[in-house]
Amino acid sequence: MKILMMILIVLGSIISIALIAAAFMKKDFNIEKEVTIKKSRQDVFNYIRVLKNQTNYSKWVMMDPNAKMEYRGTDGAVGSVSAWDSENKNVGKGEQEIVKLDDGKRMDLVIRFKKPFESTADAYMITEDAGPDQTKVKWGFHSKMAWPTNLFTVMMNMEKMVGDDLQTGLTNLKGVMER
Numbered sequence: 001m002k003i004l005m006m007i008l009i010v011l012g013s014i015i016s017i018a019l020i021a022a023a024f025m026k027k028d029f030n031i032e033k034e035v036t037i038k039k040s041r042q043d044v045f046n047y048i049r050v051l052k053n054q055t056n057y058s059k060w061v062m063m064d065p066n067a068k069m070e071y072r073g074t075d076g077a078v079g080s081v082s083a084w085d086s087e088n089k090n091v092g093k094g095e096q097e098i099v100k101l102d103d104g105k106r107m108d109l110v111i112r113f114k115k116p117f118e119s120t121a122d123a124y125m126i127t128e129d130a131g132p133d134q135t136k137v138k139w140g141f142h143s144k145m146a147w148p149t150n151l152f153t154v155m156m157n158m159e160k161m162v163g164d165d166l167q168t169g170l171t172n173l174k175g176v177m178e179r
Contacts, residue, residue, distance in 0.1 A: 031163045032140040035170035039177045041135040045104045045127045047177060048137070050075050051082040051096070057172035059165045064088040077101070092116050096123070119143065137173065139166045 037044055047053055052075055054061045061067075064086040073080035076098075083095035093115040100108040109123045121143035130136040141162055 028142065028144040029159050029162075030140065030142045031159055031166060032138055033163055033166040033170055034136055034138045035167075035174050036130050037135050037137060037174050037177045038133060039135055040133050041127045041129050042104050044135045044137060044177060045107075046076075048125050048127070048173070049098070049101065049107050051080060051098070054082065056176050057169050059168040059172070060091065062172075064091045067091055089116055137170060139170055141166060 052071060055069075061069075061084070064084075067084045067086035067088070070083040070085075071081070072083070075082075078098050078101055081095050081097045084091065085093045092113065094111060094113040096109045096111045098107060099110050100106075105127060107125045109125075111121045111123055113119045113121070121141060123142070124138075124140045126138040126140070128136045128138070
């Protein structure tokens with residue numbers, strides 16, 4: 001009985017320390033990755049603003065080719081939405097909406113995750129001239145995690161995971177655009 005009590009005290013202490021630590025850890029993260037593409041800025045921007053085109057480059061969209069996809073609104077315009085629903089737990093269910101466009105320069109999106117957990121995130125894609133017929137594309141992601149879920153951001157190294165996925169998507173985009 002003493003051993004069981006000791007185990008419970010140790011486990012309780014570990015959990016308490018983790019929860020206290022989470023109170024002092026950052027609750028948001030920002031990630032930005034970039035790639036240079038040998039194509040004009042306007043050509044690249046016209047391609048990335050169409051949400052259906054993400055099936056050709058976004059790692060997240062490509063993770064489940066059987067996901068149910070739904071598109072609402074005029075694709076490539078403010079207010080257009082792409083929604084997904086997947087049995088794959090790494091894909092889940094959610095939607096993204098274009099909330100702002102600065103033609104040829106920047107697209108801002110809000111991402112609403114519904115499964116496996118509910119949360120929202122902001123994302124953007126920026127195109128900049130990088131020389132004659134070359135475009136630098138930046139893909140950024142910003143999310144806030146409430147206490148104590150912010151502990152998982154550190155434990156799972158979410159910044160690296162999401163950053164690697166963004167970079168994979170940009171590499172895929174480069175391949176598609178430079179064909």
